[in-house]
Amino acid sequence: MFDTIDFQALRRIGLSQALVAQMFNLQTEPADRLMRVTEVQRDRLRLHDGEAEHVAQVWPTLRIALQMQGESLVVGDWVAARRDDSLGDVCWAAARVPPVNHLVRRDSSGLRQVLVSNVDTALLVMGCGQDFNLRRLDRYLALVRLAGVAPVVVLSKADLLMDGGASRAEAVRRHLSGQVDVVALNGQEAASAQALSPWLAEGQTLVLLGSSGAGKSTLTNTLTGLAAQATGGVRGGDEHGRHTTTTRSMHRCASGACIIDTPGLRGLQVDADEAQLDAVFDDISSLAPMCRFRDCHHEDEPGCAVRSRVPAGRLLSYHKLQREAQRHEMTVLDRQRQAAEWKARGRFAKAVSRAKRG
Template sequence: MTLYDLGWNARFEAEFADCLSKGWQPARLVRDNKISYGARLGDGAEMEVALGGAVYHEAATDAELPAVGDWVALEIGDDGNEYDAVIRARLTRQTCLSRKAPGKSTEEQVLAANVDVVFVITEAGQDFNLRRMERYFAILQRSGARSVVLLNKSDLYSDEENQVAKAKLCDLNPNVEVHITSALESAGVDVLRSYLKSGVTIALIGSSGVGKSSLINQLLGQEFLWTGEVNGVTGKGMHTTTARELILLPGGGMLIDNPGIREVQMWTDAKTLKESFSDFDHIARDCLFHNCKHGSDRGCAIQAALKAGTLSKERFANYLKLDEELEKLRKRRKKRQLTISRRIRRELKSKGEKYSRKYDVD
C-alpha cells in the first residue's frame, strides 16, 4: 500500500512540502473517536492520534477541525501522552460534504472530507421524497464531489414503480446519475463497484433503513456492518451506523459510511442554490426586470411558466422555502458573529483597563 492508494495526489504533496521539512508524516483520518482519531499511514499502518493544541485553537469553528477523510500532518514519537502521534496540521480539503448541524445551531457539520463520489441512497417507496432530494442535490452541489443516486431495495417494488421513481429523479436533476439496486438480491451492485478504483473515495448518505449497511456488506463481501429492521409503522429504520468511518475496500478504493440522516438542513449559499435549481435560472433570464422577485412582478417569466404548467409549483415552493431557510441562517450567523465580536472587544477593553491601572500604580 502507498499514500496514493489512500487518495494522495500531487496537490496534497505540494501543500505538504513545508510539513515534510519539519519531519512530520502525512496520514489520512479514518475514524473520529471524539477525543482522538484513527489515522492510516502510507504503509497501511493505523494508529491512534491526538489533536494538537495549535490545530484546535486555530480552528474558528468545529467545521475547521479535522474530520474523517482529511489529510493531516503527524508528529510521531513519544511525547509523554497516551497516543502514537499528534496532529500538527490539516491539509486544505479538495472536496467537503457538509450540512447545517442539527438543531438550532448556526454551525456547519462536516459529513466527509476529500470525497470523490457521493451516493445518495433512497428507495421507490416510503423514503422517496423529491423535496428532500432537492435538499441533497443542493448540499452536493456545494461539496464539489460527483453525485450519484441509488434507488435501493428494488426487490420490494415493481419494475414500473422503480422506473417511475428513476424518471422523476432524472427530470429533477438531469446531471445526476441514477441507478436501481437491490442489496438483498445483489442486483446493480456491480454498477456501484464500477465507480471504485485505487485512490478513489466514495461516501454513502441517506435516511436510516434504506439499506446503506447492506450495500457496504456487498462491497466488502462480508457482514462487516450490522443491518437493522425497518419500523413497520413509521417506515423508518434504526441507526445501524453510529459513527463515521473510512473503510478500505478489498477491490480497491475507500468508502466513508455515515449514520442515517433524518434532518437534511442546508449549508450553502444563494449562488450554489441557484446552480442546484438551474432550470429556474434559465427561465428567469426571460423576466422583464433583472431584479424580479418572481412574485406579482410584471413580466415575470417564472410566474408565466407556473401558469403554463412547464414549471412545477411544488418545486418552486420548495426553492422559496430553501431560499428563506438560507436567509434565516445567514441572519443568525451574522448575529452570532456580532455577539462574538462584541464579547472580544469587551474582553480586550477590560484587559486594557487592568493594564492601564497597573501601569499607573507602578
C-alpha cells in the same frame, strides 16, 4: 517536510495531485508520516497510512488552531502523524493538509458543521419504499453541489417494487430533468458493486448520504465485502430500516475505492446564500432570463418561463431553501423585526375573523 512518502500506497486511499500540492503549506518534522482520518471518536482518531490503521490523538496546537477557525478534524482529512514513544502505539495528528473540498451543513443552532472532507462522489441513498422523498433529495443535492462533489442518486431496496425500482428512477429523472445519474439496486446483492463500478475506481473517495435506515450501511458492507458496519432489519409495516450507524467512518472497497458511511442527517440545513443556491439549482437559474419580468420570483407572475418547465416539487424546494438562506443572513435585530411583524399580522387576522363572526 516528510522524509519519505509512499505515494503509491497513499493513492490507493485517495491521495490526489491537488492534495499533494497542499502538503507543501504544512510545517512538519522530517519523521512525520502522511495519513488519512478514517474515524473520529470523542478523544481519539483512527488514521490509515495506506497499509494499516493507527490510533491517534490530536496535537493540542492543532486542536486549538482548528477551534479558532470553528473547525475540527473529520473523516476524509489528511494529517501529518507523529510518533510519541510515551504513548505506546498511539501517535499524534500534528498538522492538517488543507482539504480540497468538504461537505458542510448548518446544525439546529445555525452553526456550520463540516461532515466529511476530500470527497470525489456522493452516493445519495434513498429507499424505494416510504423513504422516497424528492424534496429531501433536493437538499442533499444542494449540499454536495455546493462542495463541488459529483452526485449519484442510489435508489436502494429496489427489490421491494415489482418493476425493480424503474418507476422510482424515472420519477427522479423527471424531477431533476435528467441532470444526475440514477441507479436502482438492492444493496444486499453483490450486483450492486457492478452497478456502481463507474464510480468505484481505485483511489476514488465516495460518501454515502441519506436518511436513517435508507440502507447505507448495508450497501457499505456489500461494496467492501465485509460486515464492517452494523445493520438492522426492515421494520414491519413501513419498510424503513432501523437506525444503526452513529459515527462516520471510512472503509476500503473491494474495487480499491474508499467509501465513507455516515449516520442519517436530521433536519438538514444547507450552508449557502441565495446566489450560491441559484448556482446549484442551475435548471432554474438557466431558465430565469427567459421570464417576462427581470425580477420574477417564479411564483404567480405572468410570463414565468420557470414554472412551465420545472416540476412543481423542485420549485418548492428552491423557494424553501432560498427562504432559509435569507434567514441565515439576517441579523438578530432583523429576526426580531420579522417576528414582531408576523405577530402583528396574526393579531390583525384574528381581529378580522372575530369581526366577521359578529
